[in-house]
Amino acid sequence: MVKAKKKNNNKGFFKFVKWFWILFTVGALSGVMLFLLASWGVFGELPPYEYLENPQTNLASEIFSSDGETLGKFYLDDNRTPIKFEDLPQNLINALVATEDARFYEHSGIDARGTLRAFAYLGKKGGASTISQQLARQLFIGAREKEKKTQAILQKVKEWVLATRLERQYTKDEIIAMYLNIYDFGYAADGIRSASKIYFGKEPIDLKIEESAMLVGMLKNSSYYNPLRRKELVFNRRNTVLAQMAKYDYITEEEKDSLQALKMEVHFNPENHREGLATYFRMYLQGFMNDWIKKNPKPAVEGERDKWSLYLDGLKIYTTIDSRMQANAEEAVQEHMEKLQTEFFHQNTPDRNKTAPFLDLTKEEVDGILERAMKNSDRWRLMKRQGKSEKDIRNSFTKKTEMTVFDWKSDSHEKDTIMTPMDSIRYYKSFLRTAMMSMEPQTGHVKAWVGGVDYRHFQYDNVYQGARQAGSTFKPFVYAAAIDQLRLSPCYELPDTQYCIEAGKHGNPEPWCPKNSEGKYSGEMYTLKRALANSKNSVTAQLIDRVGPKSVVSIVKNLGITSEIPEVPSIALGTPDLSVYEMVGAYGAFVNQGVYVKPVMVTRIEDKNGTVLYEYVPETKDVLSKEVAYAMVNLLEGVTQGGSGTRLRTTGYDKWRPEYKEIITGYPYEFKNPIAGKTGTTQNQSDGWFMGMVPNLVTGVWVGGDDRSVHFKSITYGQGASMALPIWGLYMRKNYDDKDLGVSDGEFPKPENMSINLDCTKSAEDSNKEKDLDDDLEDLDF
Structure with missing residues (x-):
């Protein structure tokens, strides 16, 4: 009886081993086949090797002052100005690797240990996306649709395929630079250079450790970890990044403690077409560049646009403007015009001048000025294009509406108010230019x-x-x-x-x-x-x-x-x-x-x-x-x-x-x-x-x-x-x-x-x- 039982146990053991290897082999072959099918484009077209050699991203054109400062940029959706790896501070690279991919320099695009851990714990102890995979997603795939599991799995497979291709095509340093250059940090901060300038007013190479940690913390989800709207959340996330840096010996425990105790200081410098230095000059320059583009065709390159794009091609425009003198000029204008305007308002109150701000005019002449201004307004042109009748358009100018108007007295030179569009026309006429x-x-x-x-x-x-x-x-x-x-x-x-x-x-x-x-x-x-x-x-x-x-x-x-x-x-x-x-x-x-x-x-x-x-x-x-x-x-x-x-x-x-x-x-x-x-x-x-x-x-x-x-x-x-x-x-x-x-x-x-x-x-x-x-x-x- 004992012999028969032992024989049955051996038989069961060999059966288990047999099925283990069958399942393992099928799983391995299925995995390989999955990779092959993904690489063949069965689950969606992948970019060709030529595209991998030169990934196309929209690049903002940058305006430089004569003293080497950035005056502004021209862009549509992407305010991106890429920089090289050597222009990145070491503390930023350390923070990135420690937080996002600790074994980045050891794997070839896929972190096997991290992937097994993610499968074993169903992602509860962290994901397994390497920096290379995240770059692949940003460059070629887009955001993952989490509500569709099948879609998410197939997209993950494509990320793996592209990550291994990127690793073969680029060095580790190039991958880090590409990833930081491509990421959207919010508020038109596309890429690490824009983010550094917009959130801290400095070049990336000048970032302090705690500043680098904040930006790396935002990589988890920049819209959620928003330093302007969720300061405490971003502060805690920054300190998590600093803890990771200490964990992997990029900084000491003493440095970590002192850095975590620092207040999170953000010096917000928005980069848009209506704010910043030399705004009027930049708008003149836009016209200059558009004329230049019309007269200067782009050299023919297969797969690229046949005309230069001021907003997508990353042109570098070197100007004669001195940023320091420009700042002096703008400050001088602000200082004097605020005083002069105060005196003008004092002399042109309704009790002193019934037709204020207009002098020496009859009511009919004033009405004529306001009539012309109304017909030249954006509101009039827009409603005309929409097919509105003149009666409806005129009525819209007499209805009170919420608006933000210019105001010298506020720190931002803006105030929220309610007035009719016609009143706003008269209001703006009262300002000296x-x-x-x-x-x-x-x-x-x-x-x-x-x-x-x-x-x-x-x-x-x-x-x-x-x-x-x-x-x-x-x-x-x-x-x-x-x-x-x-x-x-x-x-x-x-x-x-x-x-x-x-x-x-x-x-x-x-x-x-x-x-x-x-x-x-x-x-x-x-x-x-x-x-x-x-x-x-x-x-x-x-x-x-x-x-x-x-x-x-x-x-x-x-x-x-x-x-x-x-x-x-x-x-x-x-x-x-x-x-x-x-x-x-x-x-x-x-x-x-x-x-x-x-x-x-x-x-x-x-x-x-x-x-x-x-x-x-x-x-x-x-x-x-x-x-x-x-x-x-x-x-x-x-x-x-x-x-x-x-x-x-x-x-x-x-x-x-x-x-x-x-x-x-x-x-x-x-x-x-x-x-x-x-x-x-x-x-x-x-x-x-x-x-x-x-x-x-x-x-x-x-x-x-x-x-x-x-x-x-x-x-x-x-x-x-x-x-x-x-x-x-x-x-x-x-x-x-x-x-x-x-x-x-x-x-x-x-x-x-x-x-x-x-x-x-x-x-x-x-x-x-x-x-x-x-x-x-x-x-x-x-």
Whole structure:
């Protein structure tokens, strides 16, 4: 009986072994077959080997400043800028491996031990996805559909297949870099570089250990582990990552404890088209790049787009903008415009002005302005495209709705409110606008560009798109023509008396008798230098009569101004509409010894691999002799020595309304270095200008309302010296405080053997004798 029992036991044991090996073999063959079927594409098409060699991801085009900073990016859905493995900090790599794949350097794409553990415990003790598998999922497969188990299993198999292919194709370092470059960290932080810049305001290589740990913690699920919305959760996740780093000896227990005790600090810097540095410039650049793309076809490559894409191809755009000077410019605009706007609101309350913010208009005229603004609004255009009737559209403008509007008083410059769309149009009309551009005259490199007070709410770029009456900032072109053609000296004198140009002369249809801004005439003799400093219209009228409008227009065109300018005497007082962009380029020739250099914004464009696609070639033109150009600089220095720009030299404060206790009264500039410049104020104080120059920087500033009827009542606040000059002063003070910028505070370079007399201490009689004009000369029509 015992023998029979033992025999049966042996038989049962061999049967068990037999079936074990059968099942094992079937399982192994099934596994192999599963892999083969997946690799053959039975469960869904897999990318070809050629695609593995060069995985295609959407790459944002990046904008670089002249000092090497990122100004912004152009992207649609993916704000991705890949970086190389060597640009990743070691602490980030350690945190990633310790947390996501501890045996990363030991396996070939699939972690067998981790996979068996996951099967044995049904995933309760962690998953088994390696970094290579996660990369495969991100690159080629997409998110797993967890609710469909069959789908999830088949997708897992495809991940295994692709992971092993990736391991054969790339090094371990390349796989880590690809994975961190591809991951979406939320808030348009696509890839580790964008994430590092957006959450911490720094390059990845500069990340601290605790910062790297936070970002690695987000890899589990960036939408769930959101550092802005779930700080405590992300804090705990960060500390889990630090614990993993200690577990695998990347940091000591003491380091772990001290790092876990640190507060989690996030310095959120969103990267989008409406926020950040140089927003107005970036929108100009978008147009520039679109034009360039149209004119420059992409080299033909099989499987790729036949045109460059600004949003997908990862172009690198190198600009002339200096990020430090740009920041200074934006800060100067913010500081001054907030004060100026407060004063404007004070003067234009409904009890002081029934048609506020519009001045000197009837109700019918105001209604006309609002009607045009309504029909030009996005709301009107959108509803028109939707097929809405005009009655329905108009009704929508009278219904109150929730909206976010611009507000100087809030820290974010925004406030939530309820008002009708028509009321919001009037509300926005009440805000003063501004434009500022700063350029290096010798190279034409534009260093700063501010097109308005806030791009989120005022998207019209007043630097390039906007054109307004230039006022007295146009007068130097008249003086330049007179000095160039008549060889006059800045010391030449003319009387400050009423001067008329008769009808028919210079194409003038009727007599033109301009008045001085104050409406008075002293009868004194004024040197050209003193006349320009005090912006005497009487003297300017005499000069344009002598040289003729045609000569002035010719010089202006040679100085790069492309706006239409009629050949009539009234242009002498600045009636033409010109842009800040044009004016800065033109004034640059005075400092650059008479050579006009077209403003440059883009120096180079490269593809994602660093191949140069475009390199700029300077455009220059000799317009004035060195002597005439220097004489003009000498004239314009007089504006800051004894004219409307003298406040730049003051050691005290300009007077601002004392009732505004929260407002600092004025600006103590105290500049002692040579400065050439010109203020400009148009009729009714609608526009305020200041053009300021030092030897290596020319800057133009304009301030005014969206409509010419939006302006200050008096010249006290409505002149260029009050509206625009303070921005220049604040900007330059900030520039001089940063010695690394190298902004000049020295003398303007003077040509050798200067033949034009600049010494006005000589008697007026001697100076006028040198350049005495024949009476017949006044009758010639130039």
